[in-house]
Amino acid sequence: MASTVSRVLHDVGLAAWFGGTLANAVSLNHAASKVGDPNEAGRVANDGWDRWTPVNAVAIGVHLVGAVGQLAANRERVRTQPAVRVTSAVKTGFTVAALGATAYSRKLGRTVSKNQDVAVRGGTTPSTQTPPDVADAQRQLDALQWLIPVLTGSIIGTASALGEQQRPPNRAVGFIDRTARRVVEKS
Numbered sequence: 001m002a003s004t005v006s007r008v009l010h011d012v013g014l015a016a017w018f019g020g021t022l023a024n025a026v027s028l029n030h031a032a033s034k035v036g037d038p039n040e041a042g043r044v045a046n047d048g049w050d051r052w053t054p055v056n057a058v059a060i061g062v063h064l065v066g067a068v069g070q071l072a073a074n075r076e077r078v079r080t081q082p083a084v085r086v087t088s089a090v091k092t093g094f095t096v097a098a099l100g101a102t103a104y105s106r107k108l109g110r111t112v113s114k115n116q117d118v119a120v121r122g123g124t125t126p127s128t129q130t131p132p133d134v135a136d137a138q139r140q141l142d143a144l145q146w147l148i149p150v151l152t153g154s155i156i157g158t159a160s161a162l163g164e165q166q167r168p169p170n171r172a173v174g175f176i177d178r179t180a181r182r183v184v185e186k187s
Contacts, residue, residue, distance in 0.1 A: 006069025010159070013063025017098075018152035020056055024048060025145035029123030038119035038127055042134075045123030046113045053106065060102065067095065077166075084165050091158035098151035105144040111137040 032045035077084045112134055119129040124142035126135035 002069065003073040006066045006073060008066065009062050010066025010070050013059045013061070013066055014152060014155060014159070016059035017056060017063055017102075018149055018156065020052055020059065021102075021145065021152065022149040024052055025149065029125075029145065032120075033122030033125060038121065038129070039117055041122055042112065042118060042120040043116045045120075046109075046116050049109055049123070050113060053109070056102070060099070064095075074162075081165070084162065087158055087161050087165060091155060091162065094151055094154040094158060098148060098155060101144055101148050101151060105141060105148065108137040108141050108144070112141065 028048040029045055032041045032048070035041045035044050071078065071088070074084070074088075078088050079085070115131065115134045118131055118134055119127045120134070120138065121127045124138050124145060126138045130138065
């Protein structure tokens with residue numbers, strides 16, 4: 001049962017992290033560019049992202065609790081099956097990269113959010129009147145808003161691969177591999 005709970009936490013948190021970031025990148029930043037007054041465009045985008053930030057933080061926390069639970073539930077597989085160990089390491093790498101990109105994105109978002117009354121073309125698009133520090137933050141956020149869904153989508157992909165590695169044929173391969181190594185070690 002604990003494994004089911006941790007899997008739900010892992011998946012729901014990850015879904016919100018992935019989906020919310022992608023939705024905001026696709027819709028919110030673009031919608032802000034439709035505001036008639038360039039001084040209001042930043043305020044609209046900032047309000048949306050500032051509302052999303054605490055929800056995203058909870059989603060990430062829920063995902064991490066679930067991920068740790070899944071790792072604990074599968075520690076024997078990680079220890080004994082080389083393919084599971086590699087896939088788990090890749091998944092952890094994507095998670096660390098997504099966390100880093102999200103944290104840096106928030107840092108840049110604070111720079112943009114502090115300067116709500118400056119003219120911008122959209123949530124991540126500066127205008128010629130945008131102060132240099134805000135414009136630089138917006139340009140970086142423009143890339144990060146797409147990088148984060150790529151990284152979190154990669155976590156989804158590796159989690160799926162880990163699920164496939166639990167299927168009986170893959171477990172049999174792991175068993176045969178472990179048995180063969182033991183025989184070779186004893187020779």
